[in-house]
Amino acid sequence: MAGQPLRLIFMGTPDFSVAALRALLAAGHEVVAVYSQPPRKSGRGQKLTPTPVHAFAAELGLEVRTPVSLKNTDEQRAFAELNADAAVVVAYGLILPKVILDAPKLGCFNIHASLLPRWRGAAPIQRAIEAGDRQSGVTIMHMDEGLDTGDMVLVKAIDTSPDMNAQQLHDALSDMGARLIVQALAGVVDGTLSAQPQPEDGVTYAKKIDKAETRIDWHLSAEAISAQVRAFYPLAWFERDGQRVRVCSASVELGSGAPGEVLDGQLLVACGEGAVRLIDVQPAGKNVMSADAYVRGNPLRMDEVFI
Template identity: 55%
Template sequence: MPLNIIFMGTPDFSVPVLDGIASAGHRIVAVYSQPPRPAGRGMAEVKSPVQRRAEELGLDVRTPVNFKNDADREAFAALKADVAVVVAYGLLLPKAVLDATRLGCFNVHASKLPRWRGAAPIQRAIMAGDTVTAVNIMRMEQGLDTGPVCLGRDVAIRPDMTAGELHDELSQLGAKLMVEALVKIESGDIACVPQPNDGTTYAAKIAKGETRIDFSRPAGEVINHIRGLSPYPGAWFEIVIGGKAERIRVLAAAETNGNAESGTLLDDQLTIACGPGAIRVERLQRAGKQPMAAVDFLRGTRLPAGTRLGR
């Protein structure tokens, strides 16, 4: 029989999982998402991608700020769901919520647990130079991503792969694995294995202060930093153009040869010295502009060799 499911998610990453569950024929009794947030120049309230998709599917959507209110916890329990599926919801769930469904809460996590528990596993894996990650289906506990792993699939991280590309691949795989896990949960054939104690790392949320590129780092680390923050929030540097400092987001770059003081342009093609090595910018975005190829940017902007980037 189809399961009665509460779905909990917020960003784009969660949407394919919601679609997969709906297509599999399960009954989604409610969708929980983070409340609409002010965004854009007009600061109008914007619904999350999950809320928008759930409303398109005609599902009941609920957006509590948290579950500290007794009424919100009671409303959750009153749904009498078999299972809760949680995908990047954005809140740590209290025990009262974790215990409120018949079969438990199951999470889609985009890392090879216990490596990269926490908020930004995709970005952190690439920034650290990892060559393999995974999607894990985990039975949730009160700790931060500490629950036993019920299903998983490894994914190779290509040397040129950006966080955006990995995000999309893991999201689609997560949807397939969760649908597979629900079949096992429904039949009582789900086996969840405790995570090992060794190898735990934490994927803290990306802070604004770490998005600026530090060209004193080796070129390979700079490339990983750029890949891990592309396309959002974007790694960046400052350079003076027309007498004015301008922030340039780097969306793609390649490692190359070069030797000079870090942060110096080695030629007029946006080759930048690192410490050691160099990178060549391939794709970028100026403030308030659309992304563009570096060659198109350089057609209208002269940046000669020896130019120093802002600090």
């Protein structure tokens, strides 16, 4: 098998996964089937829309399968009949039963957007930003039945800057994961890479983002709110006059006042400790705009307090 293209099953759903599929095809591997989440209704017309991976694969004429579950024996049989050398899993969104994990000759390999065992789970990118981690990275993992507990084949770290938001880290790790999975598969096949158990220390869990978390709590410190804005980009929001206003970027500044109190005419807002300067915002139904543009169209009032 060494030096030869592999028969691969690719399993992924969001934008994050597309780069890896593109890289595997460019490396000469044969993708015999692509698995993705079923199309969902979206937009004002509630039209059924395929996932980013589904759409990309369909453009290339690849076979796309969208089962709602892999627990069905017929689905499991169809998966096994693909006779794949390996499966590559990137933010797929379904639990893989043991019979699925065991079907490919080399097993299933996952691209996980963290330095395992830190941030196992659904939202490693957002939780790393929220926690103020100064390093992130990608782990290529040989999957087992646990939640991101499989042995590590390849790990690469990158430094994160204090002003990096989740979208920027997402893009960097998507590209990194695409490069690493090609290297990992080659190394497994030629015997230069072997899977190693994860360290027992340092395990943390990246729970799924709850919509309630995206609302800014002005009682938090300015540092925490800045991290919240970057972690949940572009979804962090506050309420003004009964309308939601998203905060797309903000910076920590000196200032004090009641939590949520507007301290100047350019969106400096007091927090539980310190203050944040809102730089780019998005009122409901509008495009993203600078604080200056927002204030011109929505003048601030004396002693106004955001909630």
